[in-house]
Amino acid sequence: MxxxxxxxxATTQVDPAVYDEMKPFFTELYGNPSSMHRFGGQVGAHLKQARERVAALINCEPDEIIFTSCGSESDNTAIRSALNALPGKRHIITTRVEHPAILSLCKFLEKKEGYDVTYLGTDEHGRLDLEELKKSIRKDTAIISIMWANNETGNIYPIEEIARIAKDNDVIFHTDAVQAVGKVPIDLEKTPIDMLSLSGHKLHAPKGVGALFVRKRLPFRPFLIGGHQERSRRAGTENTTGIIALGKACQLALDHxxxxxxxxxxxxxxxxxxxxxxxxxxxxxxxxxxxxxxxxxxxxxxxxxxxxxxxxxxxxxxxxxxxxxxxxxxxxxxxxxxxxxxxxxxxxxxxxxxxxxxxxxxxxxxxxxxxxxxxxxxxxxxxxxxxxxxxxxxxxx
Ligand SMILES: Cc1ncc(COP(=O)(O)O)c(C=O)c1O
CATH class of the missing domain: 3.90.1150.10 (Aspartate Aminotransferase, domain 1)
Incomplete structure (x- = not known):
């Protein structure tokens, strides 16, 4: 056998169609999309298409997508951005069942930077109590971060309801949707989520590429500072092969x-x-x-x-x-x-x-x-x- x-x-096999799509960007179309010459510029056109494909899967605008290196980077960027944009607010709400990309960061922020974190518990089936969430919101709550689907149990959380609670209370809401994207229909036009993380290698794209959705007009502070890539929201030469692959993987997920x-x-x-x-x-x-x-x-x-x-x-x-x-x-x-x-x-x-x-x-x-x-x-x-x-x-x- x-x-x-x-x-x-943990990770997925790269789909053969995704692999075929990304291959030319290693050997033939290897230009830097920021270059002035046409050779680089043509890669930019493919990045644009990939951004549109990712946006189509979660129904947002292409400009609301920032490419990152992984789900963990997207999670860290989202939480740090909210805290940096709202310096007077020192409280974070999350759950005890998040992935370490969120939990370890929150523990670090609590212990090393003096933030206050509420960790919501669950019942024996891993379900959250939304009344407990409502009660835990404070005047100084900067961000609520709750995963869309749990990586260990597969539990899907009531993200639409949670997003509305956050919106009603004027709190930024981020969801770690790394396990949900590609498996659960996501419509960001209808759901008032402010930021959403996803990761390529969980949906048959390669490792080393992810994305963060950031809603238009949400105050945003970059995590990586340097060049003007991603409209100055994430510095660093783009992982063009990974991004092209992620776009194709998102297209396949949407179609099938x-x-x-x-x-x-x-x-x-x-x-x-x-x-x-x-x-x-x-x-x-x-x-x-x-x-x-x-x-x-x-x-x-x-x-x-x-x-x-x-x-x-x-x-x-x-x-x-x-x-x-x-x-x-x-x-x-x-x-x-x-x-x-x-x-x-x-x-x-x-x-x-x-x-x-x-x-x-x-x-x-x-x-x-x-x-x-x-x-x-x-x-x-x-x-x-x-x-x-x-x-x-x-x-x-
Ligand atoms: C729910 C969840 N969030 C975040 C991550 C981190 O993603 P990445 O491995 O792309 O950093 C994972 C990976 O297992 C995950 O399952």
């Missing part, structure tokens, strides 16, 4: 979103049902009825996720675990901890994230082989027999 790749929330979601969801549901039925003590994490069509996060109780991943790796199956091994203690993911998933289950969580390149045969292979792997690991596991939980240190957080 070839590699079975079900880790698409519905059929692709149907295909991927059918495969995901078959995988999920097969595993939950065949593996005792397994639970689904997240909001079953409101999540990305490609994501399934399953906890297999009384066994370690890392051990499952290693055994799956022997069979060439790629997925992710919801815990990371640091300094000898296995830390369950911050997302599962925020949801209050019991310790012995959080440790055995595996995230499967599918794409249009997966097949039914791959799903069948996993459903056939994984239950036996987990059964064997449980037999070997000292804590499993008594179902006492893991022996390694618990996180102090």
């Amino acid at each position: 070839n590699t079975i790749y079900m880790d698409n929330n 979103m519905e059929e692709e979601n149907t295909l991927v969801k059918t495969l995901r549901d078959k995988l999920e049902t097969g595993l939950l039925e065949r593996v005792p003590d397994s639970i689904l994490n997240g909001d079953k009825d409101n999540r990305l069509p490609n994501t399934s996060n399953i906890s297999f109780g009384y066994v370690e996720g890392e051990a499952i991943l290693l055994m799956m790796d022997q069979l060439n199956i790629c997925a992710s675990s919801g815990s990371a091994c640091t300094s000898g203690s296995l830390e369950p993911s911050h997302v599962l901890r925020a949801m209050g998933v019991p310790f012995t289950f959080a440790h055995g969580s595996i995230r499967f994230s599918l794409s249009r390149f997966n097949t039914e045969q791959e799903v069948d292979f996993i459903v056939k082989n994984l239950p036996g792997i987990i059964d064997n690991l449980r037999k070997l596991s000292p804590f499993s027999a008594e179902k006492q939980g893991l022996t390694c240190a618990k996180s102090s957080e």
Whole structure:
């Protein structure tokens, strides 16, 4: 069996059509779009088309797109821009389940720069309480940043409602839509979002390119200062190949979103049902009825996720675990901890994230082989027999 790749929330395969589109910009059309000569200028025309394609996917104006190097840069730019534009406002609202691109920045701003941050909690399915959001807004709130879709559980958040709450309270609203763009219809003409982050490598474009939507007339402060690229909003010679690729990937996503979601969801549901039925003590994490069509996060109780991943790796199956091994203690993911998933289950969580390149045969292979792997690991596991939980240190957080 070839590699079975079900880790698409980590990164995706570049679509062959995207690769074909970007190739000439390495070898033939390698000019700098800022150059005065026609050779460079013609690249500028392709960048314009890419910007239009990205804008079409999220229904905004092309000028509202700033190309960046990745989702993390877009997130950092958005939050820093709001804080710098509103120096009197020292409060940020976000959630406990954001990606580290937001969470680590907020912790840094809190600890090193004296900002006040409210981290909204979730219920056991990872859902937010919008009343809690409303109550946490203050006169000095500079920005609310809440992700559109969660990278671990796939949970989709009620972004339209959240955007309206922010607007009613005159607070800048940013959403990290890195996992949502290309999988969820997004209409920025109808939704009062101020800033939105996206990343190429999550939607079949290469790594190293992202974008930030910034609504027209929103006060904006650049993160990278230097040349006048991106209308002086992001300095640095453009990653022309990456931008062309991102444009093509966005065009493909817009043209095929519905059929692709149907295909991927059918495969995901078959995988999920097969595993939950065949593996005792397994639970689904997240909001079953409101999540990305490609994501399934399953906890297999009384066994370690890392051990499952290693055994799956022997069979060439790629997925992710919801815990990371640091300094000898296995830390369950911050997302599962925020949801209050019991310790012995959080440790055995595996995230499967599918794409249009997966097949039914791959799903069948996993459903056939994984239950036996987990059964064997449980037999070997000292804590499993008594179902006492893991022996390694618990996180102090
Ligand atoms: C929700 C979310 N935000 C931000 C990022 C960071 O994106 P990038 O890897 O492009 O910096 C990721 C990547 O996993 C993500 O899943």
